[in-house]
Amino acid sequence: MKKIFLPLTLLLGACSNSGTSSTAADPVSAAVQTADTVELAASEPADDAVDAASGATSVPNETLFNGTLAIPPQHRATVTLTMGGSVRSTTLLPGAYVKQGDVLATLENPEFITLQQTYLDSHAQYEYLRTEYLRQQTLSREEASSQKRYQQSRAEYLSMRSRMEAAAAQLALLGMDTTRLLSRGIAPLLEVKAPISGYVADVKMNIGRHFDVGEPLCEIVDKREMMLRLTAYEKDLPHLMIGDQVEFRVNGMDLQTFHGTVAMIGQQVNSENRSIDVYVRIAEQNPQFRPGMYATARIRRR
Numbered sequence: 001m002k003k004i005f006l007p008l009t010l011l012l013g014a015c016s017n018s019g020t021s022s023t024a025a026d027p028v029s030a031a032v033q034t035a036d037t038v039e040l041a042a043s044e045p046a047d048d049a050v051d052a053a054s055g056a057t058s059v060p061n062e063t064l065f066n067g068t069l070a071i072p073p074q075h076r077a078t079v080t081l082t083m084g085g086s087v088r089s090t091t092l093l094p095g096a097y098v099k100q101g102d103v104l105a106t107l108e109n110p111e112f113i114t115l116q117q118t119y120l121d122s123h124a125q126y127e128y129l130r131t132e133y134l135r136q137q138t139l140s141r142e143e144a145s146s147q148k149r150y151q152q153s154r155a156e157y158l159s160m161r162s163r164m165e166a167a168a169a170q171l172a173l174l175g176m177d178t179t180r181l182l183s184r185g186i187a188p189l190l191e192v193k194a195p196i197s198g199y200v201a202d203v204k205m206n207i208g209r210h211f212d213v214g215e216p217l218c219e220i221v222d223k224r225e226m227m228l229r230l231t232a233y234e235k236d237l238p239h240l241m242i243g244d245q246v247e248f249r250v251n252g253m254d255l256q257t258f259h260g261t262v263a264m265i266g267q268q269v270n271s272e273n274r275s276i277d278v279y280v281r282i283a284e285q286n287p288q289f290r291p292g293m294y295a296t297a298r299i300r301r302r
Contacts, residue, residue: 071221248298
């Protein structure tokens with residue numbers, strides 16, 4: 001009898017091919033393994049959902065919004081004139097801090113001198129006519145003067161008083177104190193004064209430039225009570241309420257976290273991007289804040 005010997009490597013290769021063929025030939029086993037893989041992937045926690053409209057990332061009970069720092073209207077002033085004129089002098093620079101009542105510039109205008117003269121003349125005539133009116137009133141009571149003379153005196157007195165008061169009102173709009181005018185006389189230059197305290201921005205003045213009535217000279221912003229203006233969308237309205245707590249970060253401030261409270265929710269939807277403005281009252285004001293700086297905020301839902 002002949003003995004047959006097979007190499008060991010050939011036997012091992014045959015066993016390996018047999019195992020592979022068994023797996024491929026069993027489609028039921030492969031389907032079970034695929035189903036288990038899908039079920040495992042579905043059971044794992046998903047990443048934060050990203051909103052397609054605003055790009056905001058939402059997690060349970062809170063939403064991420066984008067926005068900018070803003071100045072409330074009552075803390076921003078545009079300096080304009082009720083009487084035109086040419087700039088005679090100014091030392092104002094953008095970013096300078098001014099207090100309410102500080103002189104920002106001086107202007108030249110002959111009409112300003114004429115207005116002061118009108119007030120001084122009216123005031124002098126007013127004092128004379130008032131004395132004459134009181135005298136005629138006394139004589140009329142004692143029947144020592146005619147009623148016609150008394151009425152004429154009264155009419156002249158009231159007419160001059162209204163003329164003086166009109167001139168005083170115009171001077172008040174220009175920031176001119178009539179008491180100072182009476183004591184010091186006519187001022188040759190009109191002083192432009194700061195209506196509020198704050199930082200100067202958008203300066204348009206220079207020596208010799210002429211400004212018409214209503215034309216802006218500069219702006220003054222008071223940063224003591226800045227607010228955060230966020231952009232929300234219609235889908236966010238059910239989750240926004242006045243009083244919600246807000247955490248936000250401002251670009252370029254080393255990831256420092258600030259806090260605030262929702263103070264107002266806009267009542268009108270922007271027709272272009274369907275957005276709504278949400279204003280947040282900031283709890284911690286910072287001297288580095290600037291109007292227009294970008295911020296990212298997280299509002300915790302109730």
